[in-house]
Structures are given as C-alpha cells and as structure tokens.
Amino acid sequence: MIRVEHIQHSFKIGKKGKERPVPVLKDLSFEVEKGSIISIVGRSGSGKSTLLHIMAGFLKPESGRITVNGTVTSDFTETQSAEFRLDQFGFIFQNFQLMPGLTTFENIELPLKLKGVSKTERTKLVRQLVQHVGLKEVQDHYPNELSGGQQQRVSIARALITNPPIIFADEPTGSLDSETEQEILALIRSLNESRGITFVIITHDDEVASIADEIYQMHDGVLKAGGMHHAI
Numbered sequence: 134m135i136r137v138e139h140i141q142h143s144f145k146i147g148k149k150g151k152e153r154p155v156p157v158l159k160d161l162s163f164e165v166e167k168g169s170i171i172s173i174v175g176r177s178g179s180g181k182s183t184l185l186h187i188m189a190g191f192l193k194p195e196s197g198r199i200t201v202n203g204t205v206t207s208d209f210t211e212t213q214s215a216e217f218r219l220d221q222f223g224f225i226f227q228n229f230q231l232m233p234g235l236t237t238f239e240n241i242e243l244p245l246k247l248k249g250v251s252k253t254e255r256t257k258l259v260r261q262l263v264q265h266v267g268l269k270e271v272q273d274h275y276p277n278e279l280s281g282g283q284q285q286r287v288s289i290a291r292a293l294i295t296n297p298p299i300i301f302a303d304e305p306t307g308s309l310d311s312e313t314e315q316e317i318l319a320l321i322r323s324l325n326e327s328r329g330i331t332f333v334i335i336t337h338d339d340e341v342a343s344i345a346d347e348i349y350q351m352h353d354g355v356l357k358a359g360g361m362h363h364a365i
C-alpha cells in the first residue's frame with residue numbers, strides 16, 4: 134500500500150538571484166490500496182509526473198510524507214531510494230526507454246544483473262517471462278527491429294522481471310496506435326489480476342484511465358478522486 138500525506142512541492146523558476154517558487158503540488162493526500170490499479174489524469178503541466186517522481190523517490194517533496202508498505206520512503210537518502218526502487222518498483226514509460234544496444238532478452242535481464250542475480254537464475258526467469266508476455270519469437274531482436282507494441286511489451290517485461298509489488302506507468306500507451314493500446318491495457322489488467330501487482334498509471338487519456346479501480350483528477354496541483362469504479 135502507498136500512502137501519500139500532505140505532499141507539497143514547488144519549483145523555483147526565473148533568473149539566478151530572482152528565482153520565485155511556483156507551486157506544483159498543493160497538499161495532496163491519498164492512498165493506493167495493495168493490488169489495485171489507480172490512474173491519475175490531468176492536463177499537461179498539471180503536476181502528474183512530479184507526483185510520480187515523488188512517489189517513486191526520484192524527487193524529494195518540499196513537505197509531506199510517502200509511506201510504501203509501512204516504510205517511510207520520503208526520508209530516504211538517494212542510495213536508499215535507489216535500492217528500494219530496484220526491490221519494490223517497476224517502471225513503464227511512454228517512450229519505452231530500452232537500451233538500443235541490447236536485445237529483447239538482454240533488456241529484460243538487465244534489472245536482475247543490477248540485483249546481482251546469477252546467470253543461471255537470470256536465464257531461467259527471462260525465458261519464462263518472454264514466453265508469458267509473447268516475446269519469445271523476438272527475444273534476439275534489438276529494439277529498432279521491434280514494433281512499438283513489442284517494445285512496450287519488452288519494457289513491461291523489464292519492469293516485471295524482479296517481481297515488484299508496484300509498477301508506475303507514465304503514459305504507457307502514449308506512443309501506440311489504438312489497437313496496440315488495447316493490447317497493452319489488456320496485458321496490464323491481466324498482470325494486475327494474475328500477480329496482484331499494484332499499478333499507478335499516469336495519463337491524459339480517459340480510455341487508459343478507465344482500466345483503473347480508482348481514478349484521480351489532477352488539476353493545477355490539486356488532486357480529486359474521480360470516484361469512478363470500473364468493472365473489470
């Protein structure tokens with residue numbers, strides 16, 4: 134479970150010596166239940182990515198507290214945050230962020246290498262997962278030899294390989310056509326159901342948002358529960 138309590142954040146903008154703070158997040162509090170999918174929708178510039186960066190520990194909030202599964206993470210040092218992320222979180226981005234010089238197999242394997250998992254174990258885990266997410270045929274391909282949908286599957290598999298309880302997705306279907314978007318949303322839903330993974334999805338697309346159990350609207354740094362419950 135993720136608890137967000139009274140998060141406030143502002144960025145300083147303007148020339149050196151004349152900076153002024155611009156509030157971006159204004160006293161946000163909400164909870165993400167374990168095993169649920171939540172989506173945060175809002176216009177460009179409303180503060181969605183800033184909130185995600187704070188929830189994932191990339192950015193320290195000016196004030197407020199983040200607790201993940203009982204651990205207060207907003208007080209972590211950078212090293213503690215990085216370790217916690219590798220253990221607890223997976224990430225999916227709009228532009229996939231795959232390593233161009235690595236194959237499908239190697240991209241998915243990478244987080245396990247960072248965690249120091251043995252070669253034998255890595256090979257076993259990646260083989261199982263490429264099969265599960267439908268990438269076996271393209272496991273030796275490089276990212277530029279894959280379709281957008283396949284690239285997003287690789288990035289989802291890379292997020293899943295360490296078996297994290299929570300996955301953050303920032304516009305996960307933003308670069309995909311509508312048919313491929315449906316495929317990826319179906320994959321996210323099935324992973325949520327079969328593995329109980331919690332998803333926090335950021336999007337400006339109502340259709341993407343609608344796969345969530347709970348939808349939040351972000352408007353000028355203020356978050357409101359949409360109250361919409363979607364029957365899956």
Ligand SMILES: Nc1ncnc2c1ncn2[C@@H]1O[C@H](COP(=O)(O)OP(=O)(O)OP(=O)(O)O)[C@@H](O)[C@H]1O
Pocket residue numbers: 144145146157175176177178179180181182183184337
């Ligand atoms: N590092 C930064 N320094 C200064 N201002 C920033 C910084 N990062 C974001 N901002 C500002 O904070 C506001 C919120 O940005 P944020 O990226 O969180 O919005 P968003 O809702 O995710 O937008 P988008 O959908 O376009 O990604 C914007 O006005 C942006 O210009």
